[in-house]
Amino acid sequence: MLSVSGIHKSFGGVQALADAALDCASGEVIGLIGPNGAGKSTLVNVISGFLAPDAGQVVLDGALLQGRTPQHISASGIARTFQNLRVFRDLTVRQNIEVASLRARQLRRDGPPMLGVDALLETFGLADRMSDAAGALPYGTRRWMEIARAMATGPRILLLDEPAAGLNDEESDRLHQIITRLRDLTRIGVVVIDHDLTFINNVCDRLFVMDQGRLIASGAPAAVWRNPKVIEVYVGPGTGTGATPAVELGG
């Protein structure tokens, strides 16, 4: 399981993360939400090794990972996707996923259950397009491929950075099904960042709400949305306790 605690990170004089935290057990889907600038992406960059935190711990199954390189963290079992899809455009869909599976096949022969390249193509509905160049895929399909590629590294934790951005309702539903299916098949933990709160409420078991670099609430979605601090951040100050925020309608 992933446990992140006490993360501080400043850029110059700006404190981007102040005591940020989250945790995600295997087989769990958690959502990381908060207004723009809350520090969600910074936290994901710290967890995946793109940024070294000033203080705090990132622990995956007992191993300390903070400050390690992205390569090391990826090999340790944390995979991520990017807001801007970084696919290998010249390679076919199948080859994109194959590249990602190379190292995992060597590293984790007897690790947690892993989906093979064919199973991933099937799960993500990419089988009939597997010979197409990845650069030629429509946006939505490219996104499936990027998630499939992250899964091919055989992760224990999958970080999805705005996976629903740019997807239509139908594709969002499909993303929901895919995340649930992946979780059920492999028992990985999934951390989802997204602005689509309907999607987040539907797919996540627990939510972590950030504001100004701090964790302000966490727990089951229904409880989180009753939290006055969360209401204040999302609906505005002075709304008071007990009000039903508009966003909850989506859940």
Added chain:
Amino acid sequence: MTEYLIQQLLNALAFGAEYALIALGLAVVFSIMGLVNFAHGEVIAASAYAALLFAGLGLGAPLLVIGLAIAAAIAVSVTLERVAFRPVRNAPVTTGLLTAFGVSIVLQNLFQLLISPRPQAFPALNGLNATWHIGPWAVSSLQVMELVVALLAMLALGGFLGRSSLGIAMRAASRDFATVRLMGIQANRVVAAAFVISGALAGIACVFILARRGGVTPDMGFSLVLKAFVACVIGGFGSLFGAAAGGMLLGFIEVGLLVLLPQEMGGLKEALTYVIVTLILVYRPEGLFGSRRDLGDKEF
């Protein structure tokens, strides 16, 4: 007349094949790590001196010499990567370029000091250079072999990059090394593979140069690598197909000028070659088969 034209066609193909082999050696490394390896010519020369050494030790049978020369080129290429290029891998591009020039100069001088600045005779492969009579035409066996071997090497390289796992990883790395590393693939493995391939291509080129010249000099590779560099530029730097095509095209331009120019203007061959190259670049600055890289969004 027909025989003359056929002979010149074969000349162009053979020269082109040699440039293509060497250009591919440059392009494979460049596409992965953005390094223009000007020491590639010294890999060729080192491989030739190694063959000379082996022949001196009595290992002079042609097939054995060929095998040993290619093995030596691979060993030298991989060693250079470990010793010279790995330490500057994350440095700016110009640092790599200067390192490659430095390595090239150091090696050439070592050959001069430790062996000799003068050409060393190398007759072991002269047997490859015969005249074959195909129908009514007499052709150089060496040129035919060079063409065939270069084509086979390119096919093998294409197959490797298209089918094998490591080859696919190399193609991915040539586009976006950072993301490939995120997939857990070790950079060292991909880079080493590029230098092995580059070394093997240098070794193959070395065998043909040796057979044609019958001798070894410290600077035997350097001028050819400059030509190969030009071939890469014409074809589009970073594109393997472009490197091969650029090499062939350069062979055709040179031989074409030789055929077309009156004898007293033969000295202008090089100058006109580069005029043509310049014209190509004016109209296609990215090279004939190069594409502007999508740099994409490289932030997190």
